[in-house]
Amino acid sequence: MSFPRDALDALCKHLARLQADIACKANSMLLDTKCMDTRRKLTVPAERFVPEVDTFTRTTNSTLSPLKSCQLELA
Secondary structure (H helix, E strand, O other): OHHHHHHHHHHHHHHHHHHHHHHHHHHHHHHHHHHHHHHHHHOOOHHHOOOOEOOOOOOEOOOOOHHHHHHHHHO
């Protein structure tokens, strides 16, 4: 008589664990959706994007010297 009760208890524990995992996954999906919506709002289409300042050096974009161009090609 103990075996069916033990099996039922194990199944109930497994069910509770699965329900908790599903709730966690649902929360993760909600956060991911919010994140993607924010990214979509912040993304500028490539055809409209014209960088005015080089974000790495914080200088205006200019052509590289031949030496720097060569160094970049070797890297």
